[in-house]
Amino acid sequence: MTDTIENIKEQIASNDILLYMKGNPNQPMCGFSARTVQSVMSCGQRFAYVDILQNPDIRAELPKYANWPTFPQLWVKGELIGGCDIVNEMFEKGELQTLLAEAAPAAE
């Protein structure tokens, strides 16, 4: 359990844009994850993802660590932004684009 939390902390610390989702960006396994990854991809920044269906330990522990009960979860610069509803609302307002552009590492 502690290893899982350490692993989660490491993932969050080392990825400025990180999406915990069901399935992967090319093949989401749930409508909530599908809609969220669509918005994130539309912002055009590189992002990391973790498929929680392949990582049941993370699926079990992250909701407690994050104090957020469901997936997907979008984390930006070490902070939980939210799930499907929040991310899509931000996208529609144009806020997600700005947030991710500011978080993305400068192009190399």
Ligand SMILES: N[C@@H](CCC(=O)N[C@@H](CS)C(=O)NCC(=O)O)C(=O)O
């Ligand atoms: N309203 C939520 C919808 C997400 C949701 O309800 N996710 C459920 C079904 S995919 C979930 O993660 N359940 C816990 C689990 O499957 O581990 C959001 O905005 O993200």
Ligand code: FES
């Ligand atoms: S897997 Fe059933 S609602 Fe997401």
